[in-house]
Amino acid sequence: MKILAIHGSPRTIRSTTRRLAGFVLEGAADAGAETEMIDLADYRIIPCTACEACSLNGICINDDDLPALVARMKEADAIVFGSPVYIDNISGQMKVFFDRLTDAIHYQQLAGKVGCSVATTAESGGDDVVAYLNHVLNYLGIISVGGLSIATGENAEAVDAAEPAALALGKKLADAVREGYSDPGQEAILTDNRAYFKTIVEESRDLRTDEYERWVRMGWIR
Numbered sequence: 551m552k553i554l555a556i557h558g559s560p561r562t563i564r565s566t567t568r569r570l571a572g573f574v575l576e577g578a579a580d581a582g583a584e585t586e587m588i589d590l591a592d593y594r595i596i597p598c599t600a601c602e603a604c605s606l607n608g609i610c611i612n613d614d615d616l617p618a619l620v621a622r623m624k625e626a627d628a629i630v631f632g633s634p635v636y637i638d639n640i641s642g643q644m645k646v647f648f649d650r651l652t653d654a655i656h657y658q659q660l661a662g663k664v665g666c667s668v669a670t671t672a673e674s675g676g677d678d679v680v681a682y683l684n685h686v687l688n689y690l691g692i693i694s695v696g697g698l699s700i701a702t703g704e705n706a707e708a709v710d711a712a713e714p715a716a717l718a719l720g721k722k723l724a725d726a727v728r729e730g731y732s733d734p735g736q737e738a739i740l741t742d743n744r745a746y747f748k749t750i751v752e753e754s755r756d757l758r759t760d761e762y763e764r765w766v767r768m769g770w771i772r
């Protein structure tokens with residue numbers, strides 16, 4: 551079982567968010583998972599320019615690290631998203647990454663996995679960012695088992711108090727991979743999303759035949 555955490559703090563190994571996501575991975579590892587942490591800031595990801603080339607063949611005109619990251623996500627059974635709160639939202643690094651996942655979202659290339667999200671903030675906005683990160687997981691076709699946000703008051707040590715909750719979240723995630731996880735509310739959201747993205751897959755049937763056929767095999771197009 552592989553669990554991958556991806557966090558968008560530019561502070562990389564000094565990041566409080568990375569530390570919180572690390573506790574989640576530790577909990578998952580204790581429950582038997584093989585884990586990996588991705589510091590997005592170490593990767594070259596060019597912002598989407600809305601050229602729409604990827605919608606023709608799934609390939610971005612930019613040659614950067616995004617395809618390798620998507621490949622790592624495909625290999626994982628579960629994904630943890632983490633971001634610091636920047637002006638009440640996710641970090642720019644995280645948003646650039648998410649924008650580049652549009653094709654993976656449209657074609658539901660990561661569907662069927664489970665995930666969870668974490669955020670850290672000085673004072674406020676943590677819960678909203680966790681909700682947004684989980685919303686993006688749902689866009690990807692991934693069901694979230696929960697989330698955790700910490701307000702540090704700019705004291706990085708404050709994250710240590712959250713270690714037990716983060717370990718428990720990691721264990722819950724690993725258990726969800728092993729035993730399955732059901733959430734009727736999120737499942738309804740995923741079904742609605744797929745109904746919306748289905749029109750894109752059908753419209754591009756002649757250009758993206760492999761993807762169309764995968765959707766048929768998945769039973770998402772009848």
Ligand SMILES: Cc1cc2nc3c(=O)[nH]c(=O)nc-3n(C[C@H](O)[C@H](O)[C@H](O)COP(=O)(O)O)c2cc1C
Pocket residue numbers: 559560561564565566567568633634635636637638639670671672673674675702704
């Ligand atoms: C550009 C920037 C914007 C921030 N915006 C907010 C904010 O809107 N609200 C808040 O409470 N903290 C804000 N913070 C503080 C960070 O959210 C907080 O220090 C966080 O724990 C940093 O996580 P990191 O160590 O993983 O980068 C901001 C910090 C930076 C650098």
